[in-house]
Amino acid sequence: xTFHDDLQRATDWVERYLAGVGDLPxxxxxxxxxxxxxxxxxAPEQAEPFEALLRDLDELIVxxxxxxxxxxxxxxxxxxxxxxxxxxxxxxxxxxxxxxxxLASPAATELEVTVLDWLAxxxxxxxxxxxxxxxxxxxATVAALAAARELKPGGVVYASEQANFSVEKAARLVGLEFRxxxxxxxxxxxxxxxLEDASAVVAxxxxxxxxxxDPVPELADRCAAAEVWLHVDAAYAGSAAVCPELRWCxxxxxxxxxxxxNPHKWLFTPxxxxxxxxxxxxxxxxxxxxxPEYLASTEAAIDLKDYGPxxxxxxxALKLWAVLRWYGAEGLRELIREHVRLAQxxxxxxxxxxxxxxxxxxxxxxxxxxxxxxxNFELARATTAxxxxxxxxxxxxxEDVIRLAIGNERTTEADVRRTWEALxxxxxx
Ligand SMILES: Cc1ncc(COP(=O)(O)O)c(C=O)c1O
Numbered sequence: 001x002t003f004h005d006d007l008q009r010a011t012d013w014v015e016r017y018l019a020g021v022g023d024l025p026x027x028x029x030x031x032x033x034x035x036x037x038x039x040x041x042x043a044p045e046q047a048e049p050f051e052a053l054l055r056d057l058d059e060l061i062v063x064x065x066x067x068x069x070x071x072x073x074x075x076x077x078x079x080x081x082x083x084x085x086x087x088x089x090x091x092x093x094x095x096x097x098x099x100x101x102x103l104a105s106p107a108a109t110e111l112e113v114t115v116l117d118w119l120a121x122x123x124x125x126x127x128x129x130x131x132x133x134x135x136x137x138x139x140a141t142v143a144a145l146a147a148a149r150e151l152k153p154g155g156v157v158y159a160s161e162q163a164n165f166s167v168e169k170a171a172r173l174v175g176l177e178f179r180x181x182x183x184x185x186x187x188x189x190x191x192x193x194x195l196e197d198a199s200a201v202v203a204x205x206x207x208x209x210x211x212x213x214d215p216v217p218e219l220a221d222r223c224a225a226a227e228v229w230l231h232v233d234a235a236y237a238g239s240a241a242v243c244p245e246l247r248w249c250x251x252x253x254x255x256x257x258x259x260x261x262n263p264h265k266w267l268f269t270p271x272x273x274x275x276x277x278x279x280x281x282x283x284x285x286x287x288x289x290x291x292p293e294y295l296a297s298t299e300a301a302i303d304l305k306d307y308g309p310x311x312x313x314x315x316x317a318l319k320l321w322a323v324l325r326w327y328g329a330e331g332l333r334e335l336i337r338e339h340v341r342l343a344q345x346x347x348x349x350x351x352x353x354x355x356x357x358x359x360x361x362x363x364x365x366x367x368x369x370x371x372x373x374x375x376n377f378e379l380a381r382a383t384t385a386x387x388x389x390x391x392x393x394x395x396x397x398x399e400d401v402i403r404l405a406i407g408n409e410r411t412t413e414a415d416v417r418r419t420w421e422a423l424x425x426x427x428x429x
Pocket of ligand 1: 077137138139204262
């Protein structure tokens with residue numbers, strides 16, 4: 001068996017999977033431990049052909065997966081393993097460079113800072129900031145809070161009660177106290193909290209619950225006056241700013257100290273790829289730069305290991321590069337606009353149906369809604385159990401609500417319609 005044959009088998013598998021993923025049940029019904037019980041207890045002593053792995057992938061693994069690349073996956077924040085992203089991941093593994101320092105792979109470092117500059121331009125962020133890629137927004141926020149701590153150690157991190165829990169985790173990791181700030185009726189962070197004891201404020205553009213946008217311009221004013229670090233978590237909604245008509249969501253972010261946007265959420269880039277920019281790279285450098293003798297830095301070059309927690313760094317820039325070139329800015333805008341259109345359409349259907357209600361503003365591609373007479377956790381579970389669509393429930397302002405988050409390139413109006421019908425059928429049943 002040659003590598004050529006296996007490569008062909010793998011790419012055939014990928015093509016078949018993507019063509020048929022919409023016909024699979026979106027979410028699996030396996031019981032905990034069921035997959036493990038079918039796997040061998042130890043690694044094989046003898047080499048096995050790659051074909052055997054592909055067979056087991058089909059028989060053992062795929063039936064136990066939740067299919068995030070399914071067009072009717074609407075839970076949490078739906079995303080896309082796009083064609084350019086998939087192809088680039090193959091190339092990344094073939095190259096297998098470790099982009100820890102410039103010298104370790106000069107083109108990888110230079111491509112990373114270049115594509116981050118491209119992306120900053122696409123979403124209207126200032127030019128000239130330092131930008132690099134972290135694995136996740138969780139790590140990016142850890143890095144930002146570590147940088148903030150360099151300037152003001154020992155203080156409090158303030159974020160809204162709707163901020164993603166990764167913010168609290170990051171504060172805990174860098175040893176800063178975390179305090180939640182209440183939200184207004186539209187789930188936006190209130191701004192009248194004390195800043196005297198603050199090390200940092202984290203504003204969210206596109207909260208996990210409702211995709212609400214915190215008042216960044218006001219927070220930026222207050223943080224500037226108090227000399228407090230402002231980090232913006234735009235993990236999901238920041239991608240919307242590729243569309244000029246949605247760019248309002250990043251208003252004020254040019255005055256933040258750091259901002260994170262996840263191309264692996266709503267910019268068609270496979271897991272994982274989180275873009276982090278800062279106008280204060282020296283604070284990141286102070287927090288993270290340690291130079292062991294075996295990794296001497298190169299004059300006039302940038303070592304990206306000095307701006308975040310990890311030493312080993314994947315060549316993630318290659319997939320972001322592939323995505324930005326494959327779609328072009330126009331292609332990305334079209335996809336984002338279509339998702340926003342589908343979400344608005346879905347919200348109209350819900351609003352028009354007696355007994356159902358949209359429960360929060362929906363400026364992007366995520367709609368929170370509820371059936372007034374039912375347990376919405378149970379309704380989401382029953383709908384997901386049909387295998388037709390995956391929706392998840394949460395609690396919001398004391399109510400149980402279902403979220404429909406559109407983010408997959410392959411999702412069509414027919415998919416959204418079919419999901420609405422499945423929800424209504426389950427509600428009636
Ligand atoms: C608003 C927001 N911020 C941060 C995160 C954490 O993202 P990551 O999984 O990249 O750490 C999420 C995850 O959904 C999120 O919704």
